[in-house]
Amino acid sequence: MGSVSPFGRGVAALTDGIEAGRSAVRKMEGWGQYLGLRSLVGAPAEMKDEKLIPRLNRRSMGRLSIFAVQAAQDAVADAGLDPALATTGRMGCVVGSTTGSAISISQAFETMLPDHDLTKLSSMQFFHCISHTATMNVAQCLKLNGWVMATSAACASAMQAIGAGYDLIRLGRQDVMLCGGAEELHPTVTGSFDVLFATSVKYNDTPEQTPRPFDRDRDGLVCGEGGGILVLEDYEHAVKRGAPILAEILGYHTCSSGDHVSESSRPAMVTCMHEALRAAQLEPSQVDYVNAHATATMQGDKEEAEAIAEVFGAKVPVSSLKGYIGHTLGASAAIELAASFAGIRKGLLYPTLNLQNVSPECQGVGHIMGGALKREARVVVKNSFAFGGISAVLVCRMS
Amino acid sequence: MTKEEIIKLTNKVFEDAFEIDPEKLTPQAKIFDELGLDSLDIVDLIVALQKQFKVQIREDERVRTIRTLEDVYNFILILKQEEEKK
Numbered sequence: 443m444g445s446v447s448p449f450g451r452g453v454a455a456l457t458d459g460i461e462a463g464r465s466a467v468r469k470m471e472g473w474g475q476y477l478g479l480r481s482l483v484g485a486p487a488e489m490k491d492e493k494l495i496p497r498l499n500r501r502s503m504g505r506l507s508i509f510a511v512q513a514a515q516d517a518v519a520d521a522g523l524d525p526a527l528a529t530t531g532r533m534g535c536v537v538g539s540t541t542g543s544a545i546s547i548s549q550a551f552e553t554m555l556p557d558h559d560l561t562k563l564s565s566m567q568f569f570h571c572i573s574h575t576a577t578m579n580v581a582q583c584l585k586l587n588g589w590v591m592a593t594s595a596a597c598a599s600a601m602q603a604i605g606a607g608y609d610l611i612r613l614g615r616q617d618v619m620l621c622g623g624a625e626e627l628h629p630t631v632t633g634s635f636d637v638l639f640a641t642s643v644k645y646n647d648t649p650e651q652t653p654r655p656f657d658r659d660r661d662g663l664v665c666g667e668g669g670g671i672l673v674l675e676d677y678e679h680a681v682k683r684g685a686p687i688l689a690e691i692l693g694y695h696t697c698s699s700g701d702h703v704s705e706s707s708r709p710a711m712v713t714c715m716h717e718a719l720r721a722a723q724l725e726p727s728q729v730d731y732v733n734a735h736a737t738a739t740m741q742g743d744k745e746e747a748e749a750i751a752e753v754f755g756a757k758v759p760v761s762s763l764k765g766y767i768g769h770t771l772g773a774s775a776a777i778e779l780a781a782s783f784a785g786i787r788k789g790l791l792y793p794t795l796n797l798q799n800v801s802p803e804c805q806g807v808g809h810i811m812g813g814a815l816k817r818e819a820r821v822v823v824k825n826s827f828a829f830g831g832i833s834a835v836l837v838c839r840m841s
Numbered sequence: 842m843t844k845e846e847i848i849k850l851t852n853k854v855f856e857d858a859f860e861i862d863p864e865k866l867t868p869q870a871k872i873f874d875e876l877g878l879d880s881l882d883i884v885d886l887i888v889a890l891q892k893q894f895k896v897q898i899r900e901d902e903r904v905r906t907i908r909t910l911e912d913v914y915n916f917i918l919i920l921k922q923e924e925e926k927k
Contacts, residue, residue: 565885
């Protein structure tokens with residue numbers, strides 16, 4: 443596993459922040475200049491050591507691609523993969539993001555539009571802005587010559603990437619897949635949620651108190667940034683090389699609500715969780731922990747809590763990690779899964795930060811509040827939902 | 842603009858945009874073979890030179906003949922001289 447998160451580079455930095463109960467959310471300098479931007483908070487990640495990536499690789503990378511590449515490099519090292527595997531044609535990547543680099547897209551418009559002049563555009567602008575910028579850059583930098591694909595499902599991008607990689611390995615088409623997502627923080631990103639009244643706006647002067655998943659006083663999501671990559675590997679291939687296996691993917695499902703582009707759909711969430719469990723050949727009662735998507739929006743949290751309650755009842759422990767690091771959007775599922783796995787290996791199920799009073803409409807599930815729950819967990823469900831009516835759910839069993 | 846000024850500003854483009862060690866920036870240095878630029882870098886070199894020297898060179902066919910750093914200096918010098926004549 444590899445991650446760059448608002449708590450820094452590395453899964454250990456991520457879990458250190460979570461275990462300390464810290465919030466990476468802060469008031470964003472300079473955002474006040476945007477007329478109509480009401481949410482002035484974000485969870486930025488620090489970019490470090492990017493110059494260690496050779497210039498010929500780095501030049502095509504916007505901020506999110508650098509996060510993705512650093513996470514991928516760390517994931518490969520963590521998995522003890524032989525770099526020679528990269529060029530066998532049996533190792534590829536699926537890395538998603540909501541869009542290409544938001545910063546680079548903004549710069550491209552700022553360069554081109556004032557004088558309607560394209561001559562000032564860098565040759566690299568295109569490579570920063572394209573939808574598959576993260577996966578393309580991971581593949582080029584790590585010299586992968588297997589399958590390379592991008593998922594683009596907004597906040598479910600990383601989960602769909604993991605699902606796609608899982609399917610490719612199950613089909614026998616690839617042995618190893620680097621899967622996950624990346625995203626970057628920018629006023630245009632937060633702004634796109636803000637115009638839909640989905641962002642947190644009441645805590646601009648007390649940023650550490652938001653987002654508040656499932657809480658009575660939640661008022662919306664807070665955007666974060668970073669990258670998360672998991673190494674997926676064919677079981678026999680992993681055993682043969684003596685790989686440190688963290689978990690086994692048992693089931694995955696993704697589906698559309700076919701109903702509304704922005705409103706969360708409890709029935710679609712329920713269907714997705716049931717189908718993922720069916721694929722895993724498990725009953726809900728066999729699940730030990732649900733890592734929720736829960737972004738702290740009014741409607742999304744309500745629908746997810748009701749969906750989890752319907753599928754699992756109130757006994758299965760549930761938490762969201764977005765109170766710590768905000769919503770890392772297209773990277774969120776990979777970063778949160780990595781944190782959950784790392785916590786479970788220490789015997790910890792992390793609590794939902796800022797959940798102090800469970801909202802009346804989010805009752806009926808086993809919220810982990812206050813401190814970490816010290817309990818062994820074997821079967822983990824990870825939810826991921828996105829605008830566009832998209833649901834994606836993964837079921838894993840810890841090794 | 843003197844040739845010395847052009848050399849200084851051109852070298853700065855190579856240092857800043859392409860992260861090339863100043864010691865490698867000799868007039869004879871071949872842009873592709875020795876300084877490591879490729880076809881995509883040339884597009885960015887043109888954009889950077891246009892910005893640095895306030896010239897338009899994207900459509901100028903003479904760009905295609907550039908091989909060494911000295912060729913860049915001389916090309917900019919000619920452009921600046923042409924500009925002064927106008």
